[in-house]
Amino acid sequence: MKKYHTQKSPFIVPTTDGKLIEEHFGKASDGNNDISIAHMIAPPHWSEPFQTPEFDEYTYIIKGKKQFIIEDEVVILEAGQSIKIEKNTRVQYSNPFDEVCEYIAICTPAFDFEKVHREEA
Template identity: 50%
Template sequence: MPILIEKPTVIPAAGTKPKIIEEYFGRVNSGNEQISIARMKSPAGWIEPAQQPEFDEYTVVLKGLLRVETKDKVYDVKAGSAILTKSGEWIRYSTPFDEGAEYIAVCMPAFSPETVHREQ
């Protein structure tokens, strides 16, 4: 039977400026531990602490530009593009340009504060 999600749950975000996380599926909104799907809205100048998560994250940028840093390379992911970061990789997300970014993030297994392993 289909499960209708009437609205997302807004989740508190880490980072230097307020970022909006709207979880549609995941541990909080639907009780799903296998996958989380959320829309993110990051303002210009937002930067998140580096992390080494225990989940793969599939990210599709809808508007603006999302910067994804690894130990070896910096990726600028533009609207209409996507990036996959793998479990165990050191990564840092930011939106350093004026337009900020809006994107969909899909995490498998579902995101949790206990498995993201953010740096202090």
């Protein structure tokens, strides 16, 4: 039995906001509840509602910039930078800039729509 698993066809999360989400490992792709790893591409001027997830979220920026509003603080990361946002923290993710933002998101435990707690827009 192999002691590794390569992911050649990640689960493409359906979206309506132009954002590409390719989950390589996690609940939707391989049933893993412990961790999710996703490749994301957020178009210019994209944003999500505020949320208070029940999981830690790590973000590594590959290209472009991404804005985070964490509680009441605005944080902007650029390519090569990363952040960990602890669970039960109110946060808003966005790309208010004129260029695409490409990044990797890792959630522990895995991302779960039932545990993200997005606010009404």
